[in-house]
Amino acid sequence: MPDRSKKKEEMEISEVMTAISKLHGKVDILLSNRSTSRSGNEACALTVMVNHLVEDVDIDLDRCMVSPCDCRAACKEVFTDFLQRSAKLVGEEKVEEKKLTEMRKELDAIRSKAPYKKCSQCFDEVYTMFDRHVRVIRSQNSFVSDENLRNLIRRMDEEKVVKEVIDPLSNPQRLEIMKSLMDRPKSYSMLSSITGLKGGNLLFHLGKLTSTSMIVQNQERGDYSLTEKGNKVLRYLTLITLEIGAERWV
Numbered sequence: 001m002p003d004r005s006k007k008k009e010e011m012e013i014s015e016v017m018t019a020i021s022k023l024h025g026k027v028d029i030l031l032s033n034r035s036t037s038r039s040g041n042e043a044c045a046l047t048v049m050v051n052h053l054v055e056d057v058d059i060d061l062d063r064c065m066v067s068p069c070d071c072r073a074a075c076k077e078v079f080t081d082f083l084q085r086s087a088k089l090v091g092e093e094k095v096e097e098k099k100l101t102e103m104r105k106e107l108d109a110i111r112s113k114a115p116y117k118k119c120s121q122c123f124d125e126v127y128t129m130f131d132r133h134v135r136v137i138r139s140q141n142s143f144v145s146d147e148n149l150r151n152l153i154r155r156m157d158e159e160k161v162v163k164e165v166i167d168p169l170s171n172p173q174r175l176e177i178m179k180s181l182m183d184r185p186k187s188y189s190m191l192s193s194i195t196g197l198k199g200g201n202l203l204f205h206l207g208k209l210t211s212t213s214m215i216v217q218n219q220e221r222g223d224y225s226l227t228e229k230g231n232k233v234l235r236y237l238t239l240i241t242l243e244i245g246a247e248r249w250v
Helices: 002-032 038-066 072-091 097-112 119-139 146-154 157-167 171-181 188-195 198-209 227-250
Strands: 215-217 224-226
Touching: 038 072, 038 119, 038 188, 072 097, 072 119, 097 119, 157 171, 157 198, 157 227, 171 188, 171 198, 171 227, 188 198, 224 227
Parallel strands: none
Antiparallel strands: 215 224
8 A cells, every 4th residue: 555545544534533522522412411211102111021021030940940959949039039130120211330240240149159060051041031131221222321421432442443443434435335235245346346446456445344344255255245343333323424414424
């Protein structure tokens, strides 16, 4: 890659970082204005979901726990209490990450006292059920509370974000490649026709996108596909552009 092109890319990345820095104030305003209350319909749906999760605890434990076992009844009582508490968190408006971490440590402590090797079967299932509850909790908007989001921003690894997200997105032709792969895989020649890039130039941009797992090359057919990561990045990038200036970006 010529030095001039490299300097151009560095300038583009610098411009993107500057734009992101200017957005910090807007993000704070959006966070402070964001409503955390739930509508009646949402509350009703969550209540139904929580009830189902609580009911499933007893059914799933009966199905998965080792039998016969002289500790089965006592363990089931402990597991039921733990899993019903984690299921009920789904219905809460705000669940801090700290709470989920504490519950996982609680389960780890219980497991450390398991008397038999066969206990691992029961505990593996309980962890699976707990992880299911955690995924549901994290899928709720209430999980990313204002304070949680600010904490995540503070903990952000700037170098990794630039390398894994901003750098591959900092070139319009790479974005064009990703957009063209949304519907179906495309061959090298098709991507060349779409972007107007040829030879080493196209390979350079494809390398940037594959090395950051935005796209992947099919080893058998040789064509390129958008990865799950690439698809998510495109979706969220679109939402960001709509949020900060749809009339100028879309």
